[in-house]
Amino acid sequence: MRPKIATTICDAAPRLSFPTTDAQIVNQFYRNVREALPAVERILAHRDGDALYIWVIVDDISYDARLKLYEIENDLVMRYEYPVLMFQTVWRQGRPLPDFYTFPSDSYDPSVDYRHAHSA
C-alpha cells in the first residue's frame, strides 16, 4: 500500500487555468510513468515563465528505474520544443512530503484528471 503524502496539495479539482498544452504534456508523462514505474508515487507540475517544472515524487527508487524515468522524460523533451521541461525527482525516503519540500500551492496534479477520465 502506498503511503499517504502531501494532503495539502491538489487533492481538489484540477486547475482550470493550467495551460492546455502543459496539461497534455503532464498527462502524457503521467500515463507513461504510471505504466512503467510503480516506484513513482505522485507527479506535480507548475508553469513558471518559459519553464514547465515537473516533480516526480518517489519514496525510494533503484538506479535502473531512475534511468528508465529519464528515458520517459526525454521522450517528451524530444516531442515538445516548447516550453522548457524541467524535471526533478523528489525522494521522500520515508519522510512526509510537506516536512521537507514545498510545492507551489496551485501545482497541477495529473492524477486528478486521470481518475476523472477513468471513472466515467
Added chain:
Amino acid sequence: MPTVPEHLAQCEHNQAFLDQLSCADQFPDWVVTVCFYKAVHLIDAFLVANFGVPSPDQHSERFRRLGEAQRAGVLPASVYEHYHSLYDLSIAARYQCVKLPAEHVQGAKTNDLPKVEQWVTKYLKMKGRIGRRY
C-alpha cells in the same frame, strides 16, 4: 564567458578533486555533486562548441539547449539522460538531504559521468576543439 578550453580545464580540476576524495564513502553527497559539476563543464564545452554562443548561466537554459541539440540529431538521448541523472542526484543530495544509496553513487561515478565524458570528448575531437589530452 568561458571558452571550450576553459570549461575543459575546470573539468580536469573537478576530476582532480574527485580523485582526492579519499573518504568518498563518507561523503556521497559531495561525490555526486563533484561528478555533476564536472559534467556541467563537459556539457558547457559541448554547448559552446555546438551553438557558438556563451555557455548558459542557468540549468533551465542548459536543459533547453540540450533538448534543442537532441531534436537536431546532434546529441544522443543517452547523454541527456545520464547528465539528467547527475543533476537529479546532486539536487537530491544537497537540497533534499537524501541519504544516497550506494548503487546511485556508484552509478554516477562509473556510468553516468563516463558516458557524458566519453561522448563529449569524442564530439570535441571530431570538431577539432581539443588536443591530445582529450
